[in-house]
Amino acid sequence: MSEDRLRVAVLGGGSFGTALASIAADNGAEVRQWLRDAALVAEINHDHRNSRYLPDYAINPAVMASDDMREVLDGAELVLIAIPSEAFQSVVRQARPWLKSDQILVSTTKGIHEDGFKLMSQILEEETGFPHIGVLSGPNLASEIADKHLTATVIASDDPFTRARVQTALGCDYFRVYASNDRYGVELGGALKNIYAIAAGMAAALGMGENTRSMLMTRALAEMSRFAVDQGANPMTFLGLAGVGDLIVTCSSNLSRNYRVGYALGEGKTLDEAVDALGQVAEGVNTVRLVRDKACEDGVYMPLAEGLYQVLFNGVPARQMAKMLMQGEQSSDVEFTLSREAVSQARRQEKDNE
Ligand SMILES: NC(=O)C1=CN([C@@H]2O[C@H](COP(=O)(O)OP(=O)(O)OC[C@H]3O[C@@H](n4cnc5c(N)ncnc54)[C@H](OP(=O)(O)O)[C@@H]3O)[C@@H](O)[C@H]2O)C=CC1
Numbered sequence: 001m002s003e004d005r006l007r008v009a010v011l012g013g014g015s016f017g018t019a020l021a022s023i024a025a026d027n028g029a030e031v032r033q034w035l036r037d038a039a040l041v042a043e044i045n046h047d048h049r050n051s052r053y054l055p056d057y058a059i060n061p062a063v064m065a066s067d068d069m070r071e072v073l074d075g076a077e078l079v080l081i082a083i084p085s086e087a088f089q090s091v092v093r094q095a096r097p098w099l100k101s102d103q104i105l106v107s108t109t110k111g112i113h114e115d116g117f118k119l120m121s122q123i124l125e126e127e128t129g130f131p132h133i134g135v136l137s138g139p140n141l142a143s144e145i146a147d148k149h150l151t152a153t154v155i156a157s158d159d160p161f162t163r164a165r166v167q168t169a170l171g172c173d174y175f176r177v178y179a180s181n182d183r184y185g186v187e188l189g190g191a192l193k194n195i196y197a198i199a200a201g202m203a204a205a206l207g208m209g210e211n212t213r214s215m216l217m218t219r220a221l222a223e224m225s226r227f228a229v230d231q232g233a234n235p236m237t238f239l240g241l242a243g244v245g246d247l248i249v250t251c252s253s254n255l256s257r258n259y260r261v262g263y264a265l266g267e268g269k270t271l272d273e274a275v276d277a278l279g280q281v282a283e284g285v286n287t288v289r290l291v292r293d294k295a296c297e298d299g300v301y302m303p304l305a306e307g308l309y310q311v312l313f314n315g316v317p318a319r320q321m322a323k324m325l326m327q328g329e330q331s332s333d334v335e336f337t338l339s340r341e342a343v344s345q346a347r348r349q350e351k352d353n354e
């Protein structure tokens with residue numbers, strides 16, 4: 001191996017980890033991928049295929065897979081972590097003995113950790129205390145990346161070195177990597193949009209129209225931004241790829257696992273049946289529960305998240321919930337220009353004048 005090739009480690013053998021590993025290898029990096037399934041390790045190394053997660057994808061033969069964490073992390077300059085949020089912390093803990101403070105650690109995971117409402121990059125920070133930490137997020141359906149559809153993503157970090165290195169490692173003629181310094185906002189956007197993708201899938205299965213989908217997505221953006229502001233994030237970030245960009249793709253595509261879970265629910269399947277049939281992670285199921293609880297705790301108005309929570313976990317029929325949501329107070333379109341309180345006040349005034 002030549003000395004100056006970038007060494008990249010990918011933790012996770014699912015669809016996104018596999019697509020990113022192959023892009024980095026296409027860009028000339030020396031790539032090692034960690035996964036726990038020995039049979040899949042052998043398949044990636046010998047057949048350059050991942051039949052479980054991306055069956056039709058020809059993986060760059062330079063990607064070397066291993067179930068040995070030490071071997072994968074040894075000498076890696078950039079570590080990409082594509083592990084579902086539920087297992088993220090335990091995998092980082094497994095990796096910790098071989099992580100070094102000069103490595104760049106990037107989470108690609110769009111979920112929230114149950115304990116303490118932590119995002120994945122916060123877990124990386126807590127578990128390592130290292131300085132080069134980032135988040136990769138955007139409208140990035142792995143199977144479309146595998147098909148080399150023109151795609152853009154965001155690397156978010158307050159560390160300029162991390163941003164530049166990831167742009168170089170992953171940017172190519174079909175994958176553009178934009179930069180952001182709002183790590184928290186980008187990461188929150190990626191997690192929150194999964195909630196609304198479930199709702200969009202459900203609406204589609206119930207035969208609702210394009211006006212409905214547009215209303216749902218736009219009000220979802222308002223709700224996401226409201227929550228983000230309450231959590232201290234910059235709402236402008238939600239106008240970018242990792243906010244509205246990811247919301248659009250995930251709420252519109254049958255390739256999204258969250259959308260598919262929603263669709264199955266709309267067809268009358270139970271939550272367990274919908275999740276089991278998927279066989280892959282749909283982060284939104286857990287996220288809706290965590291976000292709904294957090295919104296209740298912090299007093300943030302999130303009718304869509306609350307409604308979806310009631311459908312998923314309390315058996316309220318989706319159509320009935322949609323009807324109830326339509327009967328809610330008609331409020332401000334863009335509350336950063338006209339506050340919700342100002343609209344309520346005007347309506348109270350109107351009633352008083354009647
Ligand atoms: N797929 C996509 O289009 C995109 C996904 N993401 C995000 O990336 C993250 C990962 O997603 P994705 O690759 O799609 O997920 P998949 O469901 O395709 O794969 C998950 C991977 O994580 C592994 N894994 C799960 N639990 C553990 C564990 N306890 N220990 C070790 N490995 C484990 C699985 O291994 P095993 O097979 O052995 O279970 C598998 O390799 C998610 O948060 C998702 O939101 C982000 C952008 C796009």
Ligand SMILES: O=C(CO)COP(=O)(O)O
Nearest residue numbers: 138139140141256257258
């Ligand atoms: O995050 C994604 C697209 O940007 C993938 O969405 P799903 O996890 O719903 O498949």
